[in-house]
Amino acid sequence: MNILISGGSGFLGSAFSNGIMARYRAQNKALHITWLTRDSSQAHPNDIEMITYDELASSDKSFEVVLNLAGAGIADSRWSDERKEQLLASRIKPTESLLAFIKRSSVKPKLMVSGSAIGWYGVQGDKPLTESSDFETDFAHQLCGQWEQLALKATKYGVPVAIVRTGVVIHPEGGMLGKLLTPFKLGLGGQLGDGQQIMSWVSRDDWVGAVIFIIEQHLAGKGADNSVDTRKTIGATTHDNTLHTTNDTPAVVYNLTSPNPVTNHTFTKTLGTWLHRPTFFTLPEFLLKLMFGEMSTLLIDGQRVLPQALLDAGYEFQQPTLKQALEQQKS
Template sequence: MNILITGGTGLIGRHLIPRLLELQHTVILVTRNPQKARQEFHDRVTYWKGLADKTHLNEIDAVINLAGEPIADKRWTEAQKQRLCSSRWNITQQLVDLINASETPPTVMISGSAIGYYGDLGEVVVNEEEPPHNEFTHKLCARWEQIACGAQSDNTRICLLRTGAVLAHGGGMLAKLTPIFRLGVGGPIGDGRQYLAWIHIDDMVNAILWLLDNDLRGPFNMVSPYPVRNEQFAHALGHALHRPAFMRAPATVVRLMMGESSVLVLGGQRALPKRLEAAGFAFRWHDLEEALQDLVG
């Protein structure tokens, strides 16, 4: 298959693209910086510098849309909120317009979203049908998904990746937390009771490949079947690193440091991958401690 990818140099893309190449797919990577991307993938992929000069996607069999400004890297000022939205909405709209302008459109677009779609639902068990709280993360993801669904037709199916916390070696949340925990000063955040819906990078990649190959559409919670509370996660990470994990970060301090974006760590979703499991996808990593041992142990 000829597969067009946006956001391919991000955490998920860096693991997904090598797997696609192993499976003998042809990968076209949309990037603002082909020179930097080439350092990662060399000449194994084709590089497009943006989409402005494209008028259709007739030669593309599938689109995987992972582009977006990292959501947790900066405080949510109004300007940063706009960057978070536009970095997702604009390129998704470009892809939709190109798909709709194609005589032979891609058969599938797999487009990013996040379990932030649901907002902070506390103890509620969240599947793909759960009504959301109307918070910023919901507004961001809901509009993102709405734009992507504009390409849905009899010829093109749309899959939406409502992704949780992706656990991977050398990137994502583990890259930020592991140095702190190695120093012995890690621990729960706030009261530690909030749920963390996580997924091992291997399962994340395998689930995308599953959606690519199976006739499925709609939203999918990209999370392990077993979400954990924040205090359980802290204990498991400390255990994997053979370090104590009792230095609790008070909620007031976290709010002071992060502002509105503190909801990302003080809130949570008890999300389950109901639709993935119903479709027959088999997770490799169910147990958090085993997953962390594989990644950082």
């Protein structure tokens, strides 16, 4: 199988590459991974090919799967107007390049998996949210919504699309946990606000496992004529996770979250216990708003997002609880 990945060297892309390579080697299956990059001199594993966006524009290569992950971290800095534009452009421009490649390719990909986030649902408190839930409009929703709608244009060229809305990814190498390890190890960790906001999280191992599961489910589906029947594979769940498009090519969405979201208070205490450190401190809501401005909504306002489509499709979580996810890591 040939896979093209934008954002391949990132926190999720590199883990996915390692995970699927290990799986295919164990099964003695052929696999070739290409990372899409703006810098051809970027360090990368020897068994991964690099291609620049300029090279992609004239490439005649074909890929069975396109994994679209490129995008600046939404929580990396305060949301100024300039930063909001950067966040959007970092997602839109790579996606446009992939769509241009797909449009002119004589052999189309069999599937495009495109990133998004649970921010699509907006702030909805403790309300359980599945793939068929509606949204509340805020900046996070607008950002995710524009990214998703652009990715869905791949269906115009006959390429099925799976949107993956990712929660807080747990792994010490990066993401939220990577940023919290130092203060928590110093005994400076504590809950945010009243600590009752819901945190919808997923271990990085399960994020990788779920994306591989989605890809393999789709590629393994066969119709009566022994050809890939996308209508019977992608989105083949009892839960309605289909997305509306203007054509007949299927598109679906999956929430990439654990089935067991936790409050910020529980997360704080569980992390402190794992690190054998106290968690006495509390950052009050007013101080978080002062420090982070509009971006503080990511810390103060929770979301209870559930992976209903994954569960219905038969995915079995390796680390369904936060305690299990942390215990699999080295502190």
